[in-house]
Amino acid sequence: MRVYSGKSVFGGIAIGTIQVYKKGEQQVKRRKIEDVPAEIRRYRTAKQTALEQLQNLYDKALKEVGEANAAIFEIHQMMLEDDDYNESVENIIETQRVNAEYAVAVTEDNFAQMFASMEDEYMRGRAADVRDISERLVSVLSGNAGGGVQTEEPVIIAAQDLAPSETVQMDKQKVLSFVTIDGSMNSHTAILARTMGIPALVGASVPLDDTIDGRLGIVDGVSGVLYVEPDEETLAQMKEKQAQQEEQKRLLELLKGRENKTLDGKTIQLYANIGNSKDLAAVLQNDAGGIGLFRSEFIYLEREDFPTEEEQFQIYKTVVQTMAGKRVIIRTLDIGADKQCEYFHMDKEDNPAMGCRAIRICLTRPEIFKTQLRALFRASAFGKLAIMYPMITSVKEVRAVKQIVSEVKEELDRQGIEYNTPEQGIMIETPAAVMISDELAKEVDFFSIGTNDLTQYTLAIDRQNTKLEAFYDAHHPAVLKMIEMTIANAHKAGIWAGICGELGADTQLTKEFLAMGVDELSVSPAKILPVRKVILETDVEAYRRRKQE
Template sequence: MEVYQGKSVFGGIAIGRISVHKKDEQQVKRVRIEDSEQEILRYRQAKQTAMEQLQGLYQKALKEVGEANAAIFEIHQMMLEDDDYNESVENIIRMQQVNAEYAVASTGDNFAQMFSAMDDDYMRARSADVKDISERVLSVLGGRATGIAASGEPVIIVADDLAPSETVQLNKDLVLSFVTVHGSVNSHTAILARTMSIPALIGTAIPLTDDIDGKVGIVDGKNGCIYVDPDEDTLGRMQQLKLEEQEKKELLQTLKGRENITIDGKKIMLYANIGNSKDLAAVLQNDAGGIGLFRSEFIYLERDTFPTEEEQFQIYRTVAETMAGKPVIIRTLDIGADKKCDYFEMEPEENPAMGCRAIRICLTRPEIFKTQLRALFRASAFGNISIMYPMIISVDELRKIKTIVAEIRQELTEQGVTFGEPKQGIMIETPAAVMMSEELAKEVDFFSIGTNDLTQYTLAIDRQNPKLDAFYDPHHPAVLRMIQMVVENAHKAGIWAGICGELGADTTLTRRFLAMGVDELSMSPGSILPVRKIILETDVTKERENNNLC
C-alpha cells in the first residue's frame, strides 16, 4: 500500500479503480506495411467505430445540453465522412505503404494547417475539429479509450492537472473522484469539484505511471490523502467510514421540503451554484430554492468558437423552464484570470487576475456582450431569470451597461421578439465595490458577494498560487467586515444581499452570516442540506448578541 498526501478540495470518501489521465500521449510511429489494402480495411473499421462513438456522444449531449450544443458531434461525423479527408488517408497508405496511424496523423496535421490558414473565422475553427476526429480514430486504432473516464466502470481520475473546461465535461456517472498533482484549493477547477460534489485532492505528489493505473484506490477527502492498493485493514476501515457518511446524508434528506427559516422567524434564500445545465439534476435533488449563480462562461469554455445567440438562448431557456419559476441568477461572461478561451485571442498579461476579465471584456468588446444579453432577455420570458454582472467597481460601469441594455430592449422590440424584464444585480468582488456599495445599491436590484475574489483582492494574495495557501484566510476580519458593510448598504437602499462565493457553504460561518443580516446563501448543490440544518437550528437574535451586532 502506498499513501500520497494532497490538499482536499471536497470531502467524502471514494473507493474504486484508478485511471491515470495523460494528455498528448498518442505517439505515432511510421511503420512500413506489406498489405496496403488490408491496412485500408483496418482504417475503415476504425473510422466506423469512431462514427458510432460520435453518434453515442450526440445522443447523450442531446439529452443533457440540448440540440444546439450536441451539434458539434454531428459536425465531427460529417468531417469524418468527408471524401477529401478519407481519400488523403487511404492514398498515403497506398502510395507510401505505411500504417493507418501514420496516415491518419499526417492527414490530420495537413488538414488542420489548411483550415487554420483560411481567412474565414468559421473555417479556421474547424482546425481544432479535424485534430479532434483524427485523435479519436487514432485512439480506436490503438485500442485506447477516448476522453476522461471513457470506460464503463466508475473510476478515480488521477492527472497532472485538469483545466476548468475539462472538469466541467466530466461524466459524473463515471467519475468517483479526481486527484491532481498540481492546482490550488482556490482555483476555479476546485470550485467546480465542489459544485459536482466529487471528493477531490489537488497538489498530490502521486506518480502518473502505468504502475498505479487500474489499481484500487481510496480517496479520503477529509484528511486529504489517497491510498493506492490499500491493505485489508485500511479498506475495511474506509468502507465503514463511507457507510457512516452515507447514513449522515440520508438523515439530511429528511430536511427536504423544509423552509429555510430560523428559530426566530428569519427566512433565508438558499440557492445553488452551477456551471452548466448538466448540474440541474443535483440542484433539484438537493432541494435548492433556486440558482444563485449560473456560471455562463462555461458555455464558452466548452467550445472552440463563440456560442451563437440562439445556442445560448436554448441553454438559458432550458434552465429557466426546468427550475419552474424558481429564481435563476445568471452571471454574464466571466472569462479571464484562470478561465481562458483561445478563440478570444486575448493578449498575454503579467497579472491576469487584475487584467482584462469579466465585465471589462464585455464593455470593451460589446458585440460579445450584446449577443449574450439578447439571449438572456429572450430566455427571461420563459422563467424567473435575473442577470448578474461580475467585477463591477464603479457606478460609471453600471451606467454603460444600462445604455447597452436599453439598446438591446429597443432592438428586440423593433424586431418583434418576445422578451422578459429580468432583475439586474452585481457581484461585489473588490474592495472598490465594497467602498462604493452605498452608491451602487441605488442602481441595481440586488448584491451577490463573490467572496473568492473579494478575499484575493483584499488580502493581495493570488488564490491560484498554491504556495500562498497558508496565507490565504477567507475568515480574515477585513473580509468579514467588508461583507457586513455591503449587507448594511444594501438594506439601506431596500435591496437584498447574498453570498455566492465559497464562504456561502462554510458552515463555520453560517450563523455569523445570519447575524450580519445576509439574505441569501448560494453554494454547491451538495452543501444545501447541511447549511439548511444550521439555519433551522439558529436563533438570529441571540447570534447578534453573541457577535455584538445588535
C-alpha cells in the first residue's frame, strides 16, 4: 500500500480504479506555407469550431453546475475573439509564412508570459486561460478530437492538472473522484468540483505512471489522502466510512421540513447563499428557509457591459417570486479585489483587496448604484426582498447610502412605480465595522457578518495566498470575539444578526454561534441539512453552562 497526501477540495470517499489522465501530446512543428490567404482561412475556420465547442461546454456546465461556474467558458470565448490575439496569430502567418499551428503556439507563449508577469493576481490567472484556448485551437487545427475519459467503469482520475473544460467534458457517471498535482483550493476546477460534489484532492505528490495507473485506489476527501493498492484492513475501514457517509446523507434527507429549533426552543433562520437565479433549484431542493446572500455582482461579471435596470429587475423579480414570500437578501454590487470587470475601467491598484471595491465603487459612481437600487426596489413589490450593503466601515457611508436610496425612492414615486419598503442591512466584514457596530446598528435593520473578509482583514492574511495557509486560522479567537461582539451590539440595538461567510457552514462552530445568539446562518445549499442537524441536537443554555465551567 502506498499513501499520498493532498489538499481536500471536496469531502467524501471514493473507491475504484485509478486512471492517469494526460493531455494529448501536441508537438507543434514549424512549416513553411505557400498560400497565406488559405492558411488564414484555415485558422479562422478552426477558431469558429473552437468557439462552437466552448459554447457547447458552456451549455453543458450551465445545466450541471450553474451559471456562475459556467462563466469561465464565456470568458474563453471572449478571449478567443480578442482582436490583439487574433491579429498576432494572423500577422505571424502572413509575415513569416508559417502554418497556423505554429502561429498559435508562438502567440500562446507571448501572451501567457505577458499575463504571468503582471502584478495583478487576477490578470496573472489569465495566463492559464490563454494556454487553454490556444491548446484547443491547436487540437482543432491538428484534427484531434480530444477530451473525455475513456473508460467503461467509473474511475478515479489522476492528472497533472485539469482545465475547467476538461472537467466539464468528463461524464460524471464515469468519474468517482479526481486527484491533481497542481491546482489550488480556489482554482476554477476546484470550484467546479465542489459544485459537482466530486471528492477531490489538489496539490498531491502522486507519480503519473504505471505505479498508480490501473491500480485500485481510495480517495479520502475528508483527510486529504489517496491510498494506492490499499491493504485489506484499510479497504475495509474506508468501505465502512463510505457506508456511514451514505447513511448520513440518507438521514439528513429526513430533516427536510423540520423547523430549525434547538432543544431548548431557540429558532434559527437557516438560509442559502447563491450566485444567480440558476441556483434556485438547489435552494428549494435542500429546504432553505430563504436566501441570505444573493451575490448580485455575478450579474455584472457574466456580461461584457453594464446590465440595464430592466435586466436586473427581471432577475431579482424571478428570485423573489420563486421564493414565494421567503426572505431574499440581495447584496449590492461587490466588484473589486479578486472580482474584476474590464468594462468598469478601474484604475490599477497595488493592493486591490484594500482598494476601491464594493460600496466604495457605488458611492463614487452613483449612476451605477442608482440603476441597481431602482431595480431592487421595483422587485421588492413582488416578494420579501431585503437589501444588504457590503464593505461598510463607517456611519458616514451608511448615511450616504441612505441619501442615494432616498433619491431613488423619490424618482420612483414621481414615476408612479410601485415598491415595498425592504429591510436594509449591512455586511460586517472589517475590524472597523466590528468596533463601531454599536453605532452602525442604530442606522440599519440587520447585520450579516461576512467571515471570509473579516478573517482576512483581522489576520492581515490574503485568503487566496496558498503559501500562507499554515498561518490562516478561520477559528482564530480574535475572529470569534469579533463575531460575538457584533451579535451582541446588534441585539442591544434591537436588530437581528446573521452570518453569511464560509464559517456559517462550519459545523464545528455551529454550537458556538448559537451560544453567541446568532439569529441567522446563510450557507451553500448543500450545507443546509448538515447545519440543521446540529441545530436540532443542541441545547444552547446547557452548552453555555458547560463553557463557563
